[in-house]
Amino acid sequence: xxxxxxxxxxxxxxxxxxxxxxxxxxxTSGRTEIAMRGNSFRPRRAEILVGDTVxxxxxxxxxxxxxxxxxxxxxxxxxxxxxAWVAADTGLIEYRCTIHQRxxxxxxxxxxK
Amino acid sequence: MIQRLLVATAVVAVAACARxxxxxxxxxxxxxNIAAIVVxxxxxxIQYADLALAKSQHAEVRSFAEMVKKDHQSVNxxxxxxxxxxxxxxxxxxxxxxxxxxxxxKRLTLRDLEGVAFDSAYAANEITYHTTVLGAIDNALIxxxxxxxxxxxxxxxxxxxxxxxxxxxxxxAKVARR
Numbered sequence: 466x467x468x469x470x471x472x473x474x475x476x477x478x479x480x481x482x483x484x485x486x487x488x489x490x491x492x493t494s495g496r497t498e499i500a501m502r503g504n505s506f507r508p509r510r511a512e513i514l515v516g517d518t519v520x521x522x523x524x525x526x527x528x529x530x531x532x533x534x535x536x537x538x539x540x541x542x543x544x545x546x547x548x549a550w551v552a553a554d555t556g557l558i559e560y561r562c563t564i565h566q567r568x569x570x571x572x573x574x575x576x577x578k
Numbered sequence: 579m580i581q582r583l584l585v586a587t588a589v590v591a592v593a594a595c596a597r598x599x600x601x602x603x604x605x606x607x608x609x610x611n612i613a614a615i616v617v618x619x620x621x622x623x624i625q626y627a628d629l630a631l632a633k634s635q636h637a638e639v640r641s642f643a644e645m646v647k648k649d650h651q652s653v654n655x656x657x658x659x660x661x662x663x664x665x666x667x668x669x670x671x672x673x674x675x676x677x678x679x680x681x682x683x684k685r686l687t688l689r690d691l692e693g694v695a696f697d698s699a700y701a702a703n704e705i706t707y708h709t710t711v712l713g714a715i716d717n718a719l720i721x722x723x724x725x726x727x728x729x730x731x732x733x734x735x736x737x738x739x740x741x742x743x744x745x746x747x748x749x750x751a752k753v754a755r756r
Contacts, residue, residue: 502737503737504738504741525737525738526652526653526656526731526734526735526738527648527649527652527653527738528648528649528652544656564644564645564649565741566641567741567745
């Protein structure tokens with residue numbers, strides 16, 4: 466293999482790795498996990514982009530849900546269960562657990578870049 | 579009941595203080611006892627909640643009762659699954675028996691009340707009950723638990739009990755303002 470070909474192959478490998486890393490990073494940044502723990506949503510307020518996926522995971526023993534009427538309703542989640550929802554529009558969303566009245570959270574959905 | 583639970587708590591505390599620091603205190607309540615106390619304590623509050631749902635027309639009292647019932651059912655499910663997996667058979671003991679018997683007496687008292695009198699007594703009892711249970715979790719049950727998973731379950735249950743206590747205090751204030 467000529468030196469030029471070796472260099473091209475190396476550059477291609479670097480580019481492939483870079484693209485893979487970027488893709489992996491986008492997937493990670495497009496997913497926000499919100500824990501239901503200690504009768505709270507953690508984080509209580511999250512900023513996301515349109516198209517992002519929000520995943521609520523119940524880390525408590527007791528059941529919780531995450532509800533915004535007209536937008537999403539996780540149903541009752543037992544400990545260890547989760548619920549995913551994809552944000553379609555911008556805006557501030559105030560949601561809550563219907564079982565625990567004082568358990569409230571907010572999502573600020575910004576335009577996708 | 580509460581006296582006995584407090585005595586059990588004190589016994590554990592005294593036993594811990596009386597021994598040299600290097601020597602681990604011997605548990606005075608076994609894991610099987612703890613399992614029975616957990617299930618009994620949860621079941622008692624479910625029964626109080628059922629009584630409230632049968633008698634009260636106060637929206638906030640009913641909402642509170644539905645919440646505590648659902649939470650205690652979840653804890654009992656988790657405790658039942660854990661003891662099954664661990665092969666531990668809950669063993670009733672003096673504390674659990676006293677909790678159960680005292681609750682029965684309290685339910686009879688609540689059953690004879692109506693309206694605001696019931697709502698006030700129910701809310702006050704929930705404060706007393708959750709204060710007692712929280713103290714027992716912190717001072718007797720968690721320190722005595724030998725199995726790591728049982729201890730973790732007790733630690734995980736604590737926030738829900740503390741939240742119930744805070745909520746019960748708010749409920750009592752709302753009922754009193756009515």
